Every structure is written in C-alpha cells, then in structure tokens.
Amino acid sequence: MDFADDLMTRPYDIYDRLRTTSPVCRITGTDGQPAWLVTRFDDVRAALADPRLSLDKAHAREGNYRGLSLPPALDANLLNMDPPDHTRLRRLVGRAFTQRRVEQLRAPIRATADRLLDALGEEGTTNLITSYAAPLPIIVICDLVGVPDSYRRDFRAWTTALISPDPGRPQAAKEAMVAMLGFFQELTAHKRREPADDLLSDLIAVRDIGGDRLTEDELMSLAFLILFAGYENTVQLIGNSILALLQHPDQAALLRQDASRIHASVEEFARYEGPALLAIRRFPTQDVTIGGVQIPAGETVLLSLSAANRDPDRFPDPNRLDLGRDAAGHLALGHGIHYCLGAPLARAETEIALAALLERFEELELTEEKTRWRPSLRARGLLDLPVRYRATRPSF
Incomplete structure (x- = not known):
C-alpha cells in the first residue's frame, strides 16, 4: 500500500481498516523503503517494551526504511540508543523532568500562558498555533x-x-541540520564561558569534569533532543487538544463547568489525538513474531501509537472524545524504558494551557478558515488553528 500518502491524509480511516484486515503489514515508507506497520494495542504495547526491538541503527538491514538521518554530532541521542548507554544518558537528564521539578514549574508556566493570552487582547481572530x-x-x-x-x-x-520536508526544496532538511548543529555548538560554547543554574550547564559540567562521562557528540545530541522533543510534542498535544475541544462543544462545556476535570482530561486528549502517529522505528536483533507475523532480524518495525489508542478492543467507542473516560494506559507518550522523558512536563503544560484559555475566553470557536495538519509520517500536529475569541473578563 502507498503508506505515506494515505497515512498523512486520513490516518484513522487507514488504521481502522488495518487493525481488522492486516494488523501487522508490510508498507512503504516516505523514502520508498519497506517497513512493517503494527496497529493493534496489545501488539504495540508489547513491542514497545520488547528488548529484542532495538533503536540502534547498527541493527538495521540495508534496504529498509531507516527514518530521519542526522549528522553524527546530533545522532548520539536517546532515540537511537539501547541499554546500557540509554540507561546512562537518561539518568543524567531525568532529574530535570521529575514530577517534583514539574510542580515547581507550574507557576512560571501559567504566568507565561497568561502573558501570551494578554497579547491577544479582548476579542478578535488568531492562529492559536503560532x-x-x-x-x-x-x-x-x-x-x-x-x-x-x-x-x-x-x-x-x-x-x-x-x-x-518540502518536496519543492529537498535541500531544506540538510540546511536545517547544518543550522541546528551550528546553533548547538555556539550555545554550548556560550554556556562553557558563562555557566548558570540550568540543565545544559549541568550536562556540560558532567562532560567537562567527570562522573558519568559524556562524549562531545552525546552532549550535543542530548541538547538537541531535549529542545527538539521537549517542545515539539507539547506544541502538538496542546494544539490537538484545543481543536478537539472546539470540535466537541459538549465536552468543552464540561470543562467550563468544572475546571477540576482538566487534569484528568489530558489523558483522553492524548489518547484521542496524540502528538505522534508512530513511535521511533525499531530493528529486531533477531527474528521476532508480532501478531502472528514473523519479522526477520534487521527489518524496520513501525509501531502505531495512534492506531493502538483507537483500538476498540482496548478503548470502547474509541473514535469518540469522552472526557469522562478512564484513558489511563494509553500509548501516546510511549511505554517501557523509552517512555517519553518529558511526559510530566508535557501533561502539565497542556493542562495549564487549556485552563488558562478556557478561563480567559468566554467565546472560542473555529473560524471559516480551514485548519491544516502538518504533512508528516510521524508527527500529528496542526500548522494552523484559526479561531475567533472574546474575553470573559478584562485582562490586565
């Protein structure tokens, strides 16, 4: 099947059909290379925690889909590693994303959300993504x-x-990688000259002083991953959640009536319209059987988080947004040792963003302009979210 085009334009239709007819099937990736797509909840969850499915591209067989290719200085990150290196690096950055640390960030996050909403004024139209x-x-x-x-x-x-990537500008991705690498080199040099009380300064101290030693590539790659994944998934989760509310005014009314529901509702938003269609590609280190299908060692396995989260065997009536649902156990942020490191922060930001938005605007609705989804194989996020709004109260 032409996986790339169909998945990007109508993902849930495709997933619903595949779960029934071909829950583990051979597809063609965006680079024209083959891969295996897994769509049922139980299969995806088990595979996410299977140590035989490696993230290390050294286990990839030639001629199969390999995903995004980065220069070595940005490629030595957690999304390409297995234990013990994965364990070592995750331990170094994990303390920055603990629940306790996130709770300390709630007040600054809310203050930032309020400033952004203040800038919108009392009423008007805006693209809520940008x-x-x-x-x-x-x-x-x-x-x-x-x-x-x-x-x-x-x-x-x-x-x-x-x-x-823009098909009309094939060089754009390479230019972006060069620009990002130069940025992180410049930023790291700045932090070496002027260290501060922040995560990057801490990682540089580990690299330069000792302890759990980091290579220079590991340092640059960690900085890249934290900034890249630390905001990109959250942008998508916030935007997708707002769109879901606007498309389901009955559910928005529940949150307006009882703001305490917002905390738990983030799980249902993540299940219903999570920030990623697919988990990071994996490569079996030996022949494995998933859903009754044998997959040879080294071939690429793509685990569909979005398809798993719409599996009716796990979540009844899965294509319906239900903020009263117990959505615990969804896979939007992963599972196993590669579970999203920034999940507590992403949840908190989404909860705060929704609460601030609903409190500020008594009226909030989509305009006649069309919302646009990002044309991506992996990411599920909006480019545009045009809305009309009117404030509940004056902003000061």
Whole structure:
C-alpha cells in the first residue's frame, strides 16, 4: 500500500481498516523503503517494551526504511540508543523532568500562558498555533535548558524542515541540520564561558569534569533532543487538544463547568489525538513474531501509537472524545524504558494551557478558515488553528 500518502491524509480511516484486515503489514515508507506497520494495542504495547526491538541503527538491514538521518554530532541521542548507554544518558537528564521539578514549574508556566493570552487582547481572530500553542512550550523548554533570549531562534522552522520536508526544496532538511548543529555548538560554547543554574550547564559540567562521562557528540545530541522533543510534542498535544475541544462543544462545556476535570482530561486528549502517529522505528536483533507475523532480524518495525489508542478492543467507542473516560494506559507518550522523558512536563503544560484559555475566553470557536495538519509520517500536529475569541473578563 502507498503508506505515506494515505497515512498523512486520513490516518484513522487507514488504521481502522488495518487493525481488522492486516494488523501487522508490510508498507512503504516516505523514502520508498519497506517497513512493517503494527496497529493493534496489545501488539504495540508489547513491542514497545520488547528488548529484542532495538533503536540502534547498527541493527538495521540495508534496504529498509531507516527514518530521519542526522549528522553524527546530533545522532548520539536517546532515540537511537539501547541499554546500557540509554540507561546512562537518561539518568543524567531525568532529574530535570521529575514530577517534583514539574510542580515547581507550574507557576512560571501559567504566568507565561497568561502573558501570551494578554497579547491577544479582548476579542478578535488568531492562529492559536503560532500565537499560543507553539510559543508556550518553546519559552518553557528554553528556560529549563538555559537558552538565553539572544540565542532563541526559530526552532519550529528547523524542526518543520526535518519532520515535514518540502518536496519543492529537498535541500531544506540538510540546511536545517547544518543550522541546528551550528546553533548547538555556539550555545554550548556560550554556556562553557558563562555557566548558570540550568540543565545544559549541568550536562556540560558532567562532560567537562567527570562522573558519568559524556562524549562531545552525546552532549550535543542530548541538547538537541531535549529542545527538539521537549517542545515539539507539547506544541502538538496542546494544539490537538484545543481543536478537539472546539470540535466537541459538549465536552468543552464540561470543562467550563468544572475546571477540576482538566487534569484528568489530558489523558483522553492524548489518547484521542496524540502528538505522534508512530513511535521511533525499531530493528529486531533477531527474528521476532508480532501478531502472528514473523519479522526477520534487521527489518524496520513501525509501531502505531495512534492506531493502538483507537483500538476498540482496548478503548470502547474509541473514535469518540469522552472526557469522562478512564484513558489511563494509553500509548501516546510511549511505554517501557523509552517512555517519553518529558511526559510530566508535557501533561502539565497542556493542562495549564487549556485552563488558562478556557478561563480567559468566554467565546472560542473555529473560524471559516480551514485548519491544516502538518504533512508528516510521524508527527500529528496542526500548522494552523484559526479561531475567533472574546474575553470573559478584562485582562490586565
């Protein structure tokens, strides 16, 4: 099947059909190379935790889909590693994303959300992706990592070039990688000269002083991954959640009536319209059987998080947004040792973003303009979310 085109334009229709007819099937990736796609919840969940499915491209067989290719200085990251290196690096950055640390960030996150909404004024129209859903996570992750204002670039333009390459500009992805590498080299040099109380300074100290030693490539790759994944998935989760609310006014009314529901509702938003269609590609280190299908060692396995989360055997009536549903156990943020490191932060940002938006605007609705989804094999996120709004109360 022509996986790339169909998946990007109508993913849930495709997933519903595949779960019934071909839950583990051979497809063609965006680079024209073959891969195996897994769509049932139980199969996806088991595969996410299977140590025989490696993220290390050294186990990839030639001629199969390999996914995004980065220069070595950005490629030595957690998304390409297995234990013990994965364990070592995850331990180094894990303390920055603990639930306790995230709770300390809630007040600054809310203050940032309020400032962004203040800038919109009392009423009007806006693209909520560019004015709210995107800048909020960028500000938060830059503050956490320690990116000074003068170093804050258009990260989203770079990541868009990588995630959704423009067929008319095949060189754009390469240009973005070169620009990102130069940025991280410059930022790291700045932090060596002027260390501060932030995550990047801590990682540089580990690299330069000792302890769990980092190579220079590991340092650059960690900085890249934290900034890249630390905001991109959150942008998508916030934007997708807002769209889901606007498309389901009955569910929005529930949250307006009882704001305490918002905390639990984030799980249902993530299940219903998560930030990723697919998990990072995996390569079996030996022949494996998934869903009754034998997959040879080295061939590429793609695990569909979105398809798993719409599996009716796990979630009844899965294509319906139900904020009263117990959505615990969804796979939107992964499972197993590669579970999203920034999940607590992404949840908190989404909860705060929704609460601030609903409190601020009494009226919030889609305009007649069309929403646009990012044309991506992996990411499930909006390019545009045009809305009309009117404030509940004056903003000061």
